Amino acid sequence: MKLNLASVALALVIPSAIFAQDSMAVSSGKYPNTFSSGSSNVSPFTQDSKRFNDWAVSFGVGVPLLQSADLTSIKNGNGKNLFGYSAYISVDKAITHAFGLNLQYDRGETRQGWFNTKDPAPTTGNTFNQIGARTQYDAISLLGDINFSNLLRRVDNKSNFRWAIHGYAGVGTLAYRAYSKTPKGERLQTEVKPFKIGSLFGQAGAGLKFKVNRRIDLETRLMYVYTGDDSFDGGGAQYSAVNLREDQVSDNFFNATLGISLKLGKHESHLMWHDPLQEIYYKLDVLASKNQDVEVCKKGDADNDGVCDDWDRQLDTPAGARVDGAGVALDTDLDGVIDLYDKCVVVPGPVENAGCPVATEGKVPEKERALEGIEFDLNSDRILPSNTPILNNAVNYINSSDGSYKVIGGTDTRASDAYNQKLSERRANNVKSYLVENGVAADKLEAIGKGEKDLKYPECDPATKCPEWKNRANRRVYFEAK
Template identity: 70%
Template sequence: MKLNFAIVALALAVPTASLAQDSLAVSNGGYPNTFSSGSADVSPFTQQSKRFNDWSVSIGAGVPLLQSADLTSIKNGNGKNLFGYSAYVSIDKAITHAFGIKLQYDRGETKQGWFNTKDSAPSGMPYQEVAARTQYDAISLLGDINFSNLLRRVDNHSPYRWALHGYAGIGTLAYRAYQKGANNKQALMTEVKPFKFNSLFGQVGTGLKFKVNNRIDLEGRVMYVITGDDEFDGGGAQYSAVNQREENTSDNFFNATLGASLKLGKHGSHLMWHDPLQEIYYKLDVLANRKQDVDLCKRGDLDKDAICDDWDRQLDTPAGARVDGAGVALDADLDGVIDLYDKCVTVPGPAENNGCPIVKDNHQTATVVEQELKDVYFNFNKATIRPESNDRLDQAAKIIKENGGNYLLTGHTDIKGSPAYNLKLSQERAAAVVAALENRGVSLNSLKSRGVGSAEAKFPATASDEERLADRKVTVRFIENSSEWEAMKKKDYEEAPVKKSIKKSSGKRK
C-alpha cells in the first residue's frame, strides 16, 4: 500500500511540474473559461508570455529531534538532549501566486536514547544503558501554500519581504537504525530500503521566508516527520523490550532547518512574491493620484452641439437641436423630420406637413366618390349597370380603398312613374353599385345601400327629360358614428323569391 502511494505521487509530480503555468495563464486561444485570468483578447500560453519566474532551487540544513518514540532525543530534564543533523535540497515549482510543489531530497541522522552512541554506556543504570542513532534518506513530494498571499490585506502597502508558508506531502523513507547497549558495541537493528512497502512516510510543517532580493530567499522551517514505523528509533524488532516501553506505533521527529532558495529565470520577480489583488489596488491608487492634462477636443465643436468634432457624425447640426452621443440630431418618430422642426414629435408624418400625419377628410372623400358615380348608367327600367360605366366604378373603388371609411350609397329616381316602382328601382340600383364596387376590392364592411325612389326629386313630371336627369342619381354619405353604422342594414329591401316551375307528371290508375 505504501509503495503504491509513493509511486502514484511521484508519477503525478513530473507532468504537473513540467506543465504548470503562472498566474497570467490564459485559455488556448478561445474565449477564457472560469479558471483563466485573461480577458476576451487572449493568446496561447507560451514562455514568452510569462511575467514572473516560477522555478527555484532550495537547500538547507538543520537538526532533527526524535519526539514520539520509545527512544527520544529530548529528555525533558532527565538526561541530555541529543542532536543529530539533517540537510535537504529541493526543486520548486510555483503553480500560482499562492500554491506550488516541491520535489525534495532529505538526508540526516537522528540521535536518541539515554546517551550519545559515541560515549560509553553509564554503569549501574540498566534501564538507561541504551542509545541509538538512525541514518536516513528520503524523497518526498510537498505541496507549498503561501499563506501570506492568501491572507494579505490588499490595502497593506508595506514592503512585501516576509511570507509564511505551509508544507505537506508524502514520500519514501530509507534508513539504517543502530543501537548501543551496556556492552558498548553498536549493532544494526533495522534497515529499510527505499521504494518499499514499508518506506512510505509523510511530513507536514511551516516555514517563514525572507526576501533578500529578487534572486535569493532565506527560510527557517520546522517540519514534523511521521515515519509510520515503530523501529525507526533503533529499538530493534517491533516487539523487542525497548519497543515495548511506549505504546507508540510510529516514531516521529521534528526537523528544524535553516535554508536558502535561488530563484531561476530571466524575469525580475518570482510568482510566489506576487499578489495580484495588491497589484491591482496599487495601480488604481496610482491612477487616482495621477494628474494629467488631457486634450479631449482637439478639433473643437463647430456646430456647438456639445459633441466634439473628433467624433461628431453630423458637423452641421442646426442650432438648438437635441443630439445623440454621435452628434446626430434626434428624430424620435423616425419620419425624416428632426425633432427641432417636427410639430408631431411622437407621430410620424411627411415633411410637407411639418412632420405631422395628414388627417383624411372622409366627407370630402364621399363627395369625390359621388362625382365619379354621377356618370354610372343603367339599362332602361333595370338595375343592370351599362359597360361604359366601368371606368367610373374603377376610379370610385380606388378612392374608397385609399382613404377608407364607411359609406352609405343612396339611390334616387325622378318623379315619373308610381312611387312604389320608383322606390324598388332606386333600392336595386344602389345595391348594384355597392356590388360593383365590392367586386373591385372594396371591403364588404365599408359600403351599405338604400333607395328613396322619387321622394327627394326636385323637378316635376312636366319638366324636360334633361332636367329630370338630375334627379336620377346615386348619392354618397360618410357615416362617422359607428353605432349608427352598425344599426343600418346592408341593403333596405328583400329580393323576391325565385319561383321554381313544377312539372306535372301524369298519374296511372292501378
C-alpha cells in the same frame, strides 16, 4: 512488491507544472466558457504570457530530535539531550499564489538513548541506562506547500510584505540504518531499504519565510516526521527488550531546520510573493498623482454648428442649419435639399423646386431622382438599420406612382474599377430585393450598378483626398425614373 514513489511524484509534478498559473487558459473558440470571466476577449495561457516566476530550489540544514520512541533524544535520564544533524534539498513549484508542490530529499542522523555513541558506553550503574543509539536515514518525499500569509492576506492591505507563514505536509519513502551501542560494542540493529511498502513515511510542519530580495528567501522550519516503524530508534526487533519499554509502535522525531530558497526565472516577482492588487494600487497612485488637462474642441468650431471640427464631417455647414452628431446638415427626406432650404421637408422633391415634388402627368420626368442618400459602409453591401425608414418611404412612393424606376448603386473611388462595379451591383440588388420583399412589384424596378462612374461628388477622384463624409455620400443607392 516495490513501490517507485519517485515515479509517482514525477507524475504528479509534471501536469502541475504544465497547467500552473493557467487562470487565463479558456476555450480557444469564439465565445467564452464557464471558466472565463464572461468576456470573449481572452487568450490561451503560454509560457511567454507568464508575468512572474514559479520555480525555486531550496536547501538547508537542521537538527533532528527523536521524541516519540523507546530511545529518545530529549531529556534522557542523565539529563543530556542528544543532537543529530540533517540536511535537505528540494525543487519547489508554485501552482498558485497560495499553493505549491515540493519534491524534497532529506539526509541525516538522529542520536538517541542514554549516551552519545561517539563516547564509550558506561560499564557501571543500571544496565537499563547502558544503551545508546544512532540512525542514519535518507528520505524522498512530495510535500504540499500552503502559503497561509497569501491565503489569509487582507485585500485592503496596501503594504508590501516580507514575511510569510507556510504549512507543509506530504508522504514519501524512507531508508535507514539503525545502530545501537552497549558495553559489548556497537552493532547494526535494523536496515530498511527505500521504495518498499514498509518504507513509507509522512511528515508535516510549518515554516517562516523572510524575503531577502527577488532571488533569495530565508526560512526556518519545524517538521514532525512519522516513520511508522518501531525499529527506527535502534531498539532492534519489534518485541525486543528495548522496544517493550514504551507502548507506541512508531518512532517519530522533530526536525528543526534553517534553509535558503533560490527563486528561478527572469521576472521580478515570484508567484508565492505575488499580490495581484499591488499593481492596481500602483496604477491608482500614478493616476492620482497626474493632473492632466483634457482639451476639448482643440480645432474649434469654424462653421458654428455646435459640432467640434475634430469630428465634424461637414466643415462648411450653412448658418442656421440643423445638423446630426457628425455635423452634417439634416436632409430628412433625402432629396438633396437640406432642411434649411427645403420647403417640403418630409416629401422629396427636386432641387429646382426647393425640395417639393413637381406635379406631372404620366411618368416622372427623365432622370428625376425621387430618393437619394441611402448610404453604405466602406466595402459593404449591407443595408444599414438607419436606412430602413428611408426604404419604407420609397416603397410607399413607388407604389403610389405609375412609373417604374432604376435602382442605381454607386461606390466611392477607392479600390479598382472592376471591384467597385461588382460592389455597386450587389448594393443595387440588395435594395431592390428589400423593396420587393416589402410590397413593390418586381417589374417596376431595375437594379443597375454604376461603380464609381456616377459620383455625387465628382471631385473625389482617385488622385484627390476627399473628406470621409463625401466618400460616404458617394457610397449610395438612389432611384431614377425610367
